Amino acid sequence: MATPKQLEQMANKLRIHSLKMTTAAGSGHATSCMSCAEILSCLFFSELQKEDEFILSKGHAAPILWASYAEAGLISISSLDKLRQINSNLEGHPTASNPLIKIATGSLGQGLSAGIGMALAKKLLDSKGRVYVLIGDGETAEGSVWEAANSAAYYKLNNLCAIIDVNRLGQSQETMHGHHIEEYKRKFEAFGWNVLVSDGHDANSILDSLAKAKKNNKPTAIIAKTTKGKGVSFLENKEGWHGVALNPQALEKALR
Numbered sequence: 256m257a258t259p260k261q262l263e264q265m266a267n268k269l270r271i272h273s274l275k276m277t278t279a280a281g282s283g284h285a286t287s288c289m290s291c292a293e294i295l296s297c298l299f300f301s302e303l304q305k306e307d308e309f310i311l312s313k314g315h316a317a318p319i320l321w322a323s324y325a326e327a328g329l330i331s332i333s334s335l336d337k338l339r340q341i342n343s344n345l346e347g348h349p350t351a352s353n354p355l356i357k358i359a360t361g362s363l364g365q366g367l368s369a370g371i372g373m374a375l376a377k378k379l380l381d382s383k384g385r386v387y388v389l390i391g392d393g394e395t396a397e398g399s400v401w402e403a404a405n406s407a408a409y410y411k412l413n414n415l416c417a418i419i420d421v422n423r424l425g426q427s428q429e430t431m432h433g434h435h436i437e438e439y440k441r442k443f444e445a446f447g448w449n450v451l452v453s454d455g456h457d458a459n460s461i462l463d464s465l466a467k468a469k470k471n472n473k474p475t476a477i478i479a480k481t482t483k484g485k486g487v488s489f490l491e492n493k494e495g496w497h498g499v500a501l502n503p504q505a506l507e508k509a510l511r
């Protein structure tokens with residue numbers, strides 16, 4: 256079992272992969288990957304079990320999903336350089352052209368509905384598996400997220416866990432609620448969910464929330480406070496970097 260410190264070190268490895276991959280591709284969403292690095296490292300290298308499912312609803316963060324698969328040994332590290340190439344199944348957004356992906360994401364607001372379908376199926380099949388869905392904070396402006404939230408509580412999907420990556424920023428400006436975590440808490444509670452608040456860059460805090468989620472009889476939303484571009488000072492919490500790949504000189508500086 257990886258320690259919280261090891262999970263945080265893994266998060267930095269995932270950040271480095273995401274930065275290098277997007278620079279090699281000449282496009283992609285590096286800063287969106289960096290905010291959710293600890294969340295992915297805790298899920299992939301501590302939490303997820305064989306029967307579980309993970310949906311990256313904020314599909315534009317695909318590079319860090321591919322990086323997690325590579326570090327988990329499911330695809331090769333060397334394949335990461337092929338991100339977004341025409342002959343690679345490591346697309347800019349996940350699709351089922353990659354055999355590890357069950358649901359295409361990237362059109363924001365879809366992942367939680369898909370997660371509900373999977374969570375219901377697991378109940379019908381008496382599976383012990385759980386379903387985890389990572390959602391962007393800007394993404395929660397999509398009405399479909401709340402339609403899904405409503406039915407998850409109705410079906411008492413205690414095997415469903417949504418994690419909201421509250422990095423304050425959307426595509427071009429601050430999101431509706433910025434870093435006001437309590438707004439997300441209030442909304443998910445109103446929809447009948449168990450809500451936990453986490454420091455999204457602290458592995459201990461994330462692991463603690465994931466453990467508590469498993470003991471609750473409602474669907475759980477973990478509201479994770481994060482920083483977009485986390486790990487590189489000139490990217491952290493800055494506007495103007497959404498969907499931007501670093502040029503080779505900026506990459507050098509970021510890696511240093």
Ligand SMILES: Cc1ncc(C[n+]2csc(CCOP(=O)(O)OP(=O)(O)O)c2C)c(N)n1
Nearest residue numbers: 287315361362363391392393394424425426
């Ligand atoms: C339905 C839909 N509308 C618009 C977009 C374009 N788009 C891609 S990423 C993004 C911003 C997402 O912000 P957020 O959910 O906060 O994610 P972050 O990158 O900050 O983690 C937008 C609007 C999209 N992918 N899908």
